[in-house]
Amino acid sequence: MGIRPEVIEQVAYELHRRAAIVLPQDARRSIQHMCARETHKLSKFVFLEIIENFQIAENESRPLCADTGLPRFYVKCGNEAVIEGGFVALERSLRRATASATREIPLRPNRVHPLTRKDPDNNVGAHAPSVDYSFEPDAAWLDITTVHKGGLFGSDYRMLFPADGIPGIKRFFLDAMSEFFRRGLSCQPAVVGVGIGGSKDVCFRLGKEAACLRLVGDRHPDPHIARLEEELLALGNEAGFGPMGFRGDNSIMDVHVEIAYTHTGGLPVSVHHFCFAMRRATARIYADNSVEYREDPQWFTPYYRREGID
Numbered sequence: 001m002g003i004r005p006e007v008i009e010q011v012a013y014e015l016h017r018r019a020a021i022v023l024p025q026d027a028r029r030s031i032q033h034m035c036a037r038e039t040h041k042l043s044k045f046v047f048l049e050i051i052e053n054f055q056i057a058e059n060e061s062r063p064l065c066a067d068t069g070l071p072r073f074y075v076k077c078g079n080e081a082v083i084e085g086g087f088v089a090l091e092r093s094l095r096r097a098t099a100s101a102t103r104e105i106p107l108r109p110n111r112v113h114p115l116t117r118k119d120p121d122n123n124v125g126a127h128a129p130s131v132d133y134s135f136e137p138d139a140a141w142l143d144i145t146t147v148h149k150g151g152l153f154g155s156d157y158r159m160l161f162p163a164d165g166i167p168g169i170k171r172f173f174l175d176a177m178s179e180f181f182r183r184g185l186s187c188q189p190a191v192v193g194v195g196i197g198g199s200k201d202v203c204f205r206l207g208k209e210a211a212c213l214r215l216v217g218d219r220h221p222d223p224h225i226a227r228l229e230e231e232l233l234a235l236g237n238e239a240g241f242g243p244m245g246f247r248g249d250n251s252i253m254d255v256h257v258e259i260a261y262t263h264t265g266g267l268p269v270s271v272h273h274f275c276f277a278m279r280r281a282t283a284r285i286y287a288d289n290s291v292e293y294r295e296d297p298q299w300f301t302p303y304y305r306r307e308g309i310d
């Protein structure tokens, strides 16, 4: 007896549905707040259109954006959790749910072979949908989060030197914002995730998780990192960018920073946009197969951010 694959499949399907249609409360509040304080006429108009768009999506049960982005999963597994059929069964359930959700919700079948452009028409293929894992001690549940990651081109990476420090990070952050906004690489307003440290792949992964898996308004528990988040948020919103690349008072809902210990000779930094069509939804499946849906992915637990040997 354990967590059943058919329950995982039903939950994953429902997560796709919720993520595609219902804008999470934190994003909703943030966009409404930005709209209220916007003083530029055109940007105000854009904010009002965005608000009307997410209200229509919910009222008519239609996706928030015609572009599904790239649907993906984050799975946090309690150390004591038992899955019938193991992780292979879990992954089969996630892939089946993605194919049926694409057909029935519907989601746009975005995933194609990178060279032949063959489209299986179901968002399933090699490494698609991707599944990232983390673990949690003293728990027997399974947390599943889906993210339909939009703003596909709103990501960048730079290897800084340790001496570049915080000023170097701020400079790269502003360079990236300006590139994303002026070239239309991602729709604003957005949550910006910043990964600092690690190896290149870990730096990139953490920045993306910081953008997609923390609520607007959440602050890092380390006060130094929390201060940097506040400073980058103020810096980005003082730069004169508004929604959808127009001039305006604000275009960044929040900045989330995550760090990883890195090589002593470098200071890798990555910057990621999570666009205003913020598609994410989470559910916890308990050992008795009961299910609880929620909005906060609770991905960055103290255990996940641990620094010591234990």
Ligand code: SF4
Pocket: 065, 066, 067, 068, 069, 149, 150, 151, 152, 185, 186, 187, 275, 276, 277
């Ligand atoms: S960036 Fe976001 S809002 Fe813009 S088209 Fe892509 S998914 Fe839609």
